[in-house]
Amino acid sequence: MSDVTTVVGFIPLLDCAPLAVAAEKGFAAEEGLDLRLVRETSWANIRDRVVVGHFDAAHMLGPMAIASTLGVGHLKVPMAAPLSLGLGGNAITVSLRVWDLMVSEGAALSASPRALGEALRNVVRARERANKQPFTFAMVYPFSAHNYELRYWLAASGIDPDRDVRLLVIPPPLLVDAMREGQIDGFCVGEPWNSVAVSVGVGCIVLPTTAVWPLSPEKVLGCRLEWTQRHPDRLQALVRSLFKAALWCQQPQNHLELARLLSEPRFVGAPAEILLRGLSNRLCLQRGGEAEHLPEFYVPAAQAATFPWVSHALWFYSQMVRWGQVAFDPEHVAQVRATYRPDLYRLALADTTDIPSADTKIDALFDGVHFDPDDLPAYLKLLSHS
Amino acid sequence: MPEARPKTEPSLRVLIVDQNVMRASILEEGLREAGYLNVTVLREMHNLMRRIVDIDPEVIVIDLENPNRDVLEQMFQVSRVVRRPIAMFVDRSDTDMIVAAVDAGVGSYVVDGLKKERVKAVLDMAITRFHAFNKLREELDNARQALDERKIVERAKGILMKQRGMSEEAAYALLRKAAMNENRRLSEVAQSVVTASSLFK
Numbered sequence: 001m002s003d004v005t006t007v008v009g010f011i012p013l014l015d016c017a018p019l020a021v022a023a024e025k026g027f028a029a030e031e032g033l034d035l036r037l038v039r040e041t042s043w044a045n046i047r048d049r050v051v052v053g054h055f056d057a058a059h060m061l062g063p064m065a066i067a068s069t070l071g072v073g074h075l076k077v078p079m080a081a082p083l084s085l086g087l088g089g090n091a092i093t094v095s096l097r098v099w100d101l102m103v104s105e106g107a108a109l110s111a112s113p114r115a116l117g118e119a120l121r122n123v124v125r126a127r128e129r130a131n132k133q134p135f136t137f138a139m140v141y142p143f144s145a146h147n148y149e150l151r152y153w154l155a156a157s158g159i160d161p162d163r164d165v166r167l168l169v170i171p172p173p174l175l176v177d178a179m180r181e182g183q184i185d186g187f188c189v190g191e192p193w194n195s196v197a198v199s200v201g202v203g204c205i206v207l208p209t210t211a212v213w214p215l216s217p218e219k220v221l222g223c224r225l226e227w228t229q230r231h232p233d234r235l236q237a238l239v240r241s242l243f244k245a246a247l248w249c250q251q252p253q254n255h256l257e258l259a260r261l262l263s264e265p266r267f268v269g270a271p272a273e274i275l276l277r278g279l280s281n282r283l284c285l286q287r288g289g290e291a292e293h294l295p296e297f298y299v300p301a302a303q304a305a306t307f308p309w310v311s312h313a314l315w316f317y318s319q320m321v322r323w324g325q326v327a328f329d330p331e332h333v334a335q336v337r338a339t340y341r342p343d344l345y346r347l348a349l350a351d352t353t354d355i356p357s358a359d360t361k362i363d364a365l366f367d368g369v370h371f372d373p374d375d376l377p378a379y380l381k382l383l384s385h386s
Numbered sequence: 387m388p389e390a391r392p393k394t395e396p397s398l399r400v401l402i403v404d405q406n407v408m409r410a411s412i413l414e415e416g417l418r419e420a421g422y423l424n425v426t427v428l429r430e431m432h433n434l435m436r437r438i439v440d441i442d443p444e445v446i447v448i449d450l451e452n453p454n455r456d457v458l459e460q461m462f463q464v465s466r467v468v469r470r471p472i473a474m475f476v477d478r479s480d481t482d483m484i485v486a487a488v489d490a491g492v493g494s495y496v497v498d499g500l501k502k503e504r505v506k507a508v509l510d511m512a513i514t515r516f517h518a519f520n521k522l523r524e525e526l527d528n529a530r531q532a533l534d535e536r537k538i539v540e541r542a543k544g545i546l547m548k549q550r551g552m553s554e555e556a557a558y559a560l561l562r563k564a565a566m567n568e569n570r571r572l573s574e575v576a577q578s579v580v581t582a583s584s585l586f587k
Binding site: 041042043044045048049051052053054073075140141142168169170171173174325 | 435450451452453454455456457459460461463481484485488489493
């Protein structure tokens with residue numbers, strides 16, 4: 001098998017870790033894979049280069065795989081997500097100026113998402129009354145967990161993400177500069193970029209994903225459906241090697257070595273000390289503050305973190321509908337379900353124990369609204385009233 | 387360069403978003419020669435959204451190395467930002483064109499509903515010019531590498547001549563012999579000599 005190179009694209013973010021480890025620590029070679037990683041500069045490139053076959057697979061935003069299958073926003077190319085690249089790892093950061101305003105409305109670090117959201121809403125309303133420009137928040141891509149998490153929190157706090165604030169896309173490595181220059185007032189992004197903003201003194205982490213939705217879905221290994229059908233052996237080898245690499249990433253004794261590896265410019269290119277914060281679940285929420293222990297902030301492998309829950313795909317779809325990216329269509333539901341592939345995951349890991357036997361589960365975010373994956377219209381109705 | 391001359395389209399508003407000055411100029415020049423007079427080049431990514439709204443382009447050509455592609459894609463989804471809806475790439479059905487574009491390292495976005503033939507010539511031109519630029523860059527890289535290699539061999543020769551009192555020919559012969567024996571490139575052997583000598587300083 002190793003006479004064919006398997007090319008996988010990635011974006012410099014903490015959760016590319018299993019890919020880096022599979023390539024560098026021999027897990028891919030053990031499975032007979034000649035794995036070549038290619039660092040990319042935009043999510044659009046990840047999508048396009050998977051679509052045209054430059055990449056066999058990629059570190060992909062979960063919602064991006066779904067959008068591609070449905071042909072929303074771009075070409076309709078059916079994707080398959082046979083593995084999840086971990087859970088959590090994101091946070092919402094606001095500029096120090098916004099944080100000061102929130103504090104004057106009674107906000108405190110580590111307060112509940114509700115209390116923090118209320119403080120932000122008061123600040124937003126006060127700006128409205130003063131006829132000031134609305135705040136600008138950034139996220140990394142329209143079809144991303146970051147976009148939906150940020151919108152969910154804003155909406156649950158009584159802030160309309162399309163009317164009360166401006167939302168725009170800025171690539172992760174450019175976010176901190178944009179905040180420093182005052183172009184944006186807040187953002188939602190994966191690590192290490194929240195911790196970078198804190199360490200250079202431009203922002204303050206208000207909400208790690210653990211507060212919004214513990215063990216929330218993030219990226220997947222995304223490939224063209226057609227590729228998975230043509231190369232079942234390579235696909236299985238890839239899933240197995242990433243599964244093992246993710247287990248390695250989960251071990252605390254490996255975190256320092258992993259942080260150093262990811263700090264290399266060919267991977268993430270951020271200081272190892274900063275990368276270590278997300279890996280070890282210890283984030284400094286503001287500069288000079290004590291590191292906060294946030295259990296299960298970023299989970300590469302534990303808690304079935306690599307399992308591609310079909311209910312996660314359905315939640316992403318529900319948010320695409322909620323925010324008007326696509327109109328609800330019962331026919332979409334089958335296509336969304338077919339994008340996440342627990343069957344391929346189980347096939348590749350047949351010798352492994354502790355694999356979930358169900359494909360879906362009931363989830364709830366911080367506001368306690370239950371997400372029933374089998375009844376999306378009812379869920380959307382609940383959200384519109386909450 | 388064999389380029390099909392399309393009908394001139396002085397009115398079609400084309401925007402080139404490229405931080406590489408040389409590549410942007412190569413494309414701009416090609417388009418102007420072909421009769422596209424309404425071409426704007428954006429090299430500065432600051433205030434991208436405002437600039438695009440002002441220019442109101444019908445076709446946008448962007449290099450794929452540009453992280454601002456993601457910024458563009460979101461702008462097109464937010465209909466109130468741009469006056470007219472913009473579609474991804476030239477035509478969703480034209481897969482060959484998309485493959486050719488991505489291969490060349492160029493992406494393009496067009497106003498939805500714009501006739502395919504009006505856009506195709508622009509994208510063809512972009513693909514051709516991007517390839518030409520890639521070739522140029524490759525040649526430059528090769529030339530630079532050859533120059534660097536020659537320089538390192540000269541330095542290694544100098545070190546051997548000085549430290550072992552050799553003639554220039556003998557120093558060169560010694561390097562060549564070592565390269566042949568070790569099955570390495572001459573420049574690699576020369577580099578080891580230079581590195582080793584710097585350690586003994």
